Amino acid sequence: MPVRVQFPLRVLHLFKANQMKNVSLNRKVEVRETYDVIVVGAGPAGICAAVAAARQGRRVAIVERYGVVGGNLTAGYVGPILGMVGKGTMRDEIVRLLGVPANDMIGETGCAHDFELAKCRLAELLDDAGVTVYLQTTLCDVVMEATTIRGVVVSSNDGMFALAATITVDCTGDGLVAYLAGAPTAKGRDDGLMQPVTLEFTIDNVDEERGIICIGDVDNVEMNGERFLDFCKRCASDGRLPSNLAAVRLHPTVRKGERQVNTTQMNGVDMTQPSQIFKADLALRRQMQLLMGFFHENLPGYEQCRCKSSGTTTGVRETRRVIGDYVVTAEELAVGKRFDDVIVHRAEFVVDIHNPVGAGQAEEHIQYCEPYDLPYRCFTPQGVENLYTAGRCISGTHRAHASYRVMSICMAMGEAVGIAAAMCCEGGCTPRQLDVRALQQRMTEQGIELFD
Numbered sequence: 001m002p003v004r005v006q007f008p009l010r011v012l013h014l015f016k017a018n019q020m021k022n023v024s025l026n027r028k029v030e031v032r033e034t035y036d037v038i039v040v041g042a043g044p045a046g047i048c049a050a051v052a053a054a055r056q057g058r059r060v061a062i063v064e065r066y067g068v069v070g071g072n073l074t075a076g077y078v079g080p081i082l083g084m085v086g087k088g089t090m091r092d093e094i095v096r097l098l099g100v101p102a103n104d105m106i107g108e109t110g111c112a113h114d115f116e117l118a119k120c121r122l123a124e125l126l127d128d129a130g131v132t133v134y135l136q137t138t139l140c141d142v143v144m145e146a147t148t149i150r151g152v153v154v155s156s157n158d159g160m161f162a163l164a165a166t167i168t169v170d171c172t173g174d175g176l177v178a179y180l181a182g183a184p185t186a187k188g189r190d191d192g193l194m195q196p197v198t199l200e201f202t203i204d205n206v207d208e209e210r211g212i213i214c215i216g217d218v219d220n221v222e223m224n225g226e227r228f229l230d231f232c233k234r235c236a237s238d239g240r241l242p243s244n245l246a247a248v249r250l251h252p253t254v255r256k257g258e259r260q261v262n263t264t265q266m267n268g269v270d271m272t273q274p275s276q277i278f279k280a281d282l283a284l285r286r287q288m289q290l291l292m293g294f295f296h297e298n299l300p301g302y303e304q305c306r307c308k309s310s311g312t313t314t315g316v317r318e319t320r321r322v323i324g325d326y327v328v329t330a331e332e333l334a335v336g337k338r339f340d341d342v343i344v345h346r347a348e349f350v351v352d353i354h355n356p357v358g359a360g361q362a363e364e365h366i367q368y369c370e371p372y373d374l375p376y377r378c379f380t381p382q383g384v385e386n387l388y389t390a391g392r393c394i395s396g397t398h399r400a401h402a403s404y405r406v407m408s409i410c411m412a413m414g415e416a417v418g419i420a421a422a423m424c425c426e427g428g429c430t431p432r433q434l435d436v437r438a439l440q441q442r443m444t445e446q447g448i449e450l451f452d
């Protein structure tokens with residue numbers, strides 16, 4: 001029996017337009033389908049959550065605002081797939097599907113993947129698992145009954161409609177479902193500043209014999225007898241580069257003669273604020289043009305390079321973190337802390353904080369982390385009963401987020417939460433009532449390594 005949702009959208013009082021501060025809206029929208037599990041956001045975390053839940057035999061839908069699945073991994077032009085997790089997760093399956101070396105964090109191609117291939121393979125993965133995919137469909141609200149989410153309201157080319165679900169999984173990266181449902185969230189470091197946004201782009205026609213590769217802030221590659229990144233710093237101080245673009249990262253791609261450029265950056269942008277997005281995107285696209293000139297004039301082997309393509313969307317490193325029943329810290333990650341309620345095991349990546357106020361890293365020394373666990377309680381937002389988060393918006397501090405946000409770790413998070421969501425549906429329980437030991441057992445039976 002479909003539930004009729006009262007969703008406000010009719011203007012009731014509009015006395016003097018120029019004094020209007022709020023409008024009261026009232027409208028009924030159709031509840032178009034009912035699912036066991038709805039995942040919002042089809043990035044690395046969301047895809048794995050949806051596929052994992054569907055493979056447990058549940059009826060699953062995924063809602064994605066763009067016209068392609070993959071999130072940063074495709075539309076954001078983000079690569080390589082960094083980080084590592086314990087054996088047997090869907091991360092291994094995905095890198096295999098994409099033809100990326102499975103256990104090689106840097107490797108010859110720097111673990112690069114082909115964005116076009118990924119768009120197809122990830123869509124096939126969802127389709128093969130029987131997930132219903134709503135593309136070009138944007139979450140705009142949640143239907144709450146006290147602290148329980150009864151469904152999500154989405155906006156589409158067919159107007160608005162609702163989808164009902166037993167369990168919802170927030171994989172928006174921005175924690176939007178949790179935020180709309182009233183869960184507490186946090187942003188950035190103590191002063192509120194977040195990591196910069198970046199528009200990644202691909203260049204081709206690089207002379208492979210002469211053109212350097214620079215994989216990141218710790219790379220000591222030399223150009224003309226000087227450390228390349230020191231040269232870039234010099235250019236930033238003499239005006240050849242804007243001061244916040246001194247970390248010029250030139251990654252290899254799956255094709256010879258190409259480089260993936262992860263260098264543009266805008267500081268001080270809050271991508272949850274629509275009024276800031278256009279100006280940020282425009283500034284980044286101008287930086288792209290400026291960088292092309294810089295490459296032509298200063299980098300041997302790059303004289304004839306061409307800008308081939310860029311992300312459909314500005315890449316967002318950091319927005320909301322949803323406060324859950326546990327907030328994991330970078331200090332815990334650093335020592336590789338073990339948790340009884342582990343659901344992601346042996347996650348491994350440095351604390352990679354792109355400077356919120358300037359170029360390169362925010363901290364002088366990048367903190368290494370021992371392979372760490374992520375506990376179940378980081379995925380259950382406070383104040384909401386039937387919601388999980390997975391991906392970069394889970395519950396952790398600003399510094400912890402800077403480590404677990406990489407795509408391999410987000411994939412393992414999504415898979416764990418997808419299995420958990422399916423088990424809640426099976427057992428008729430909420431995430432807080434779920435027996436975590438039973439979840440761990442199910443994951444272990446599937447070959448996912450959870451314990452040392």
Ligand SMILES: Cc1cc2nc3c(=O)[nH]c(=O)nc-3n(C[C@H](O)[C@H](O)[C@H](O)COP(=O)(O)OP(=O)(O)OC[C@H]3O[C@@H](n4cnc5c(N)ncnc54)[C@H](O)[C@@H]3O)c2cc1C
Pocket residue numbers: 040041042043044045046063064065066069070071072073076078079080081082083137138139140171172173174176197198199200262314315316317390391392393405406407408410
């Ligand atoms: C410039 C940049 C460089 C990076 N470099 C690397 C790197 O080299 N290697 C690495 O592993 N990681 C890197 N990262 C980090 C990594 O890409 C992200 O942290 C990771 O993709 C997060 O995965 P996710 O699934 O949580 O979110 P996302 O990949 O952001 O996916 C979220 C999805 O949710 C969708 N969504 C959001 N809101 C809505 C809504 N209202 N309705 C419907 N859908 C919605 C989005 O469209 C998107 O598809 C980088 C990030 C950036 C920005």
